[in-house]
Amino acid sequence: MRDQRAFEKIWRVVARVPRGRVATYGQIARMAGLLNGARTVGWAMRALSEDRRIGGRRVPWHRVINAQGAISLRGGEDGGGAPRQAAALRREGITVLRGGRIDLGRYLWRGQRQRT
DNA sequence: CGTATGACGAGCC
DNA sequence: AGGCTCGCCATAC
Numbered sequence: 001m002r003d004q005r006a007f008e009k010i011w012r013v014v015a016r017v018p019r020g021r022v023a024t025y026g027q028i029a030r031m032a033g034l035l036n037g038a039r040t041v042g043w044a045m046r047a048l049s050e051d052r053r054i055g056g057r058r059v060p061w062h063r064v065i066n067a068q069g070a071i072s073l074r075g076g077e078d079g080g081g082a083p084r085q086a087a088a089l090r091r092e093g094i095t096v097l098r099g100g101r102i103d104l105g106r107y108l109w110r111g112q113r114q115r116t
Numbered sequence: 117c118g119t120a121t122g123a124c125g126a127g128c129c
Numbered sequence: 130a131g132g133c134t135c136g137c138c139a140t141a142c
Contacts, residue, residue, distance in 0.1 A: 005139090025124050026125060034137090036126095039123090042122060043123080043138085046122075046123055066123080081123080082123095
């Protein structure tokens with residue numbers, strides 16, 4: 001796969017986030033090889049929402065939140081977006097506080113690249 | 117090819 | 130703590 005689009009790399013990283021755990025945009029970007037591509041990750045997630053799947057593989061986009069430990073989706077219009085992400089996370093056993101905030105210290109995914 | 121945009125992030129006030 | 134601005138990266142037009 002030459003000239004692989006950045007999105008695909010990002011999706012691949014997101015797909016590695018285990019259930020019941022979350023990752024930040026910046027973290028995903030770094031793992032995908034982008035130093036400061038947090039915004040690009042968001043872009044990839046947005047592009048993904050149209051299909052929600054890549055090559056038949058389901059991408060857990062709902063496990064991606066911002067560095068503040070909160071759901072970043074803008075005010076979901078028509079019930080889409082944030083409420084849906086919060087519901088998906090809770091379904092995995094993650095406690096989503098009011099305002100879509102999540103305790104990173106408790107649910108943040110520790111990628112293999114990150115050492116303790 | 118230049119400009120605008122965006123599910124971000126860190127810094128400042 | 131809350132809000133505003135600038136920076137970064139990859140697409141869309």
